[in-house]
Amino acid sequence: MKIIFFAVLFLFFLQVNLQANDFISAKEYSKMLYENPRGIGCNKCHGANGEMQILGHYEKKGKRTAFVVPSIQNLGFEEFKKSLNETKEASSIMPSYSLTENEILVLYNYIQEKTKEQNNAKQ
Structure with a gap:
């Protein structure tokens, strides 16, 4: 009886471990990496989708420049x-x-995916 109990218990834990998901999904990881790769996120300057941004303005020879x-x-x-x-x-x-x-590849793929989503939303 003990052997059957432990066999069933072992199979249960094996099934749970096989069905377990990663701690963080690939999509979550790529978003996290884009938003905070090493202290300051790409999104702070390149926006949510990697698009062109005006970060600020400065004055040069009396002319306001973006x-x-x-x-x-x-x-x-x-x-x-x-x-x-x-x-x-x-x-x-x-x-x-x-x-x-690998991190560079993940970032690149994230931006490509966000660009596709942005383009599909415009259509």
Whole structure:
């Protein structure tokens, strides 16, 4: 009787473990990474979908000029990866994140998915 009880108990725990989901879904992970990869999120400058944004304005020679953050929606993967990995100049406001190859891929796919959703919503 004990053997049957432990066998049933073992099968129950095995079934529960096989059905268990990850702690965080891939979609949740990619959103979290976009919103806070290493302290400041991509969304703070590139918006919720990676689109072009006016971050602010500055005055130069008496003329008010917009500080435009470019869209990252239409970048190819290699260009996207290069922009994240290149050494930044002191005047650059783009932070250095020290992302792994997988994190860069996750971010890239997240932006591509958000762009598709945005385009579908417009139609």
